[in-house]
Amino acid sequence: MLCIGLDPDPKLMPDIDVLQFNLAIIDATSDLVCAYKPNLAFYEALGIKGLRALEKTLERVPKGIPVIGDAKRGDIASSSSAYARALFDIYGFDAVTVNPYLGHDSIAPFMEYADKGIFILCKTSNTGASDFQESLCLEAGADSSTRPLYELVALKATEWNTAGNIGLVVGATYPQQLKKVRGLCPEFPLLIPGIGAQSGDLEAAVRYGVDTNGERAIINCSRQILYASGEKDFAQAARREALKLREQINKHLATSR
Numbered sequence: 001m002l003c004i005g006l007d008p009d010p011k012l013m014p015d016i017d018v019l020q021f022n023l024a025i026i027d028a029t030s031d032l033v034c035a036y037k038p039n040l041a042f043y044e045a046l047g048i049k050g051l052r053a054l055e056k057t058l059e060r061v062p063k064g065i066p067v068i069g070d071a072k073r074g075d076i077a078s079s080s081s082a083y084a085r086a087l088f089d090i091y092g093f094d095a096v097t098v099n100p101y102l103g104h105d106s107i108a109p110f111m112e113y114a115d116k117g118i119f120i121l122c123k124t125s126n127t128g129a130s131d132f133q134e135s136l137c138l139e140a141g142a143d144s145s146t147r148p149l150y151e152l153v154a155l156k157a158t159e160w161n162t163a164g165n166i167g168l169v170v171g172a173t174y175p176q177q178l179k180k181v182r183g184l185c186p187e188f189p190l191l192i193p194g195i196g197a198q199s200g201d202l203e204a205a206v207r208y209g210v211d212t213n214g215e216r217a218i219i220n221c222s223r224q225i226l227y228a229s230g231e232k233d234f235a236q237a238a239r240r241e242a243l244k245l246r247e248q249i250n251k252h253l254a255t256s257r
Contacts, residue, residue, distance in 0.1 A: 125171025172200025196224030
């Protein structure tokens with residue numbers, strides 16, 4: 001269930017080129033992961049050089065390992081269509097993260113790629129997530145009953161999932177909300193960030209994130225693995241940290257079933 005976020009930050013990396021850093025991390029960990037998740041912000045911040053590094057990074061990921069483009073896109077339909085083409089047709093991501101704030105028409109262009117995954121932001125891992133996501137909102141057609149906004153997002157996602165390619169992003173930093181979302185969407189894949197530097201609850205993430213078969217949870221960790229060492233042994237240190245985290249996930253999975 002381990003996913004590694006390929007989020008190269010020159011301020012935290014050893015003195016090495018971003019591309020060489022990524023390639024070393026992939027080579028050291030590809031037998032331990034279910035997916036990789038590059039956050040596009042870290043590459044865009046480096047300009048054209050960063051985007052070229054992203055392209056070369058994607059080429060290095062072994063076939064059979066999905067790559068999730070963490071882009072958090074979402075705009076009016078014409079703009080979202082362009083975003084979807086860029087992420088799926090140009091970069092070739094297997095799945096992407098999208099922002100549902102603008103509603104169905106902003107997500108629809110991504111859903112048209114029925115062979116690709118779409119992870120809708122639902123309950124994000126950051127501390128400010130509750131500013132809006134916990135707000136009580138009227139549930140349409142429910143006699144003035146209310147639900148937190150993140151629950152309405154989860155319910156809408158079930159309506160939109162006509163191609164069976166939608167999942168949700170729910171942070172490990174909010175275990176009770178994760179449990180609630182899993183109850184609302186029992187068969188959805190869940191992308192679960194927040195483990196490591198954000199101090200998410202790994203045991204709860206496994207217990208509440210998996211489906212009834214003990215599957216469909218993608219537990220992401222970035223900084224804890226990438227920057228396990230700031231020296232020349234960074235790749236070996238990353239492997240040790242990834243292996244330790246994978247073993248912890250499997251232990252929690254065994255005891256939660």
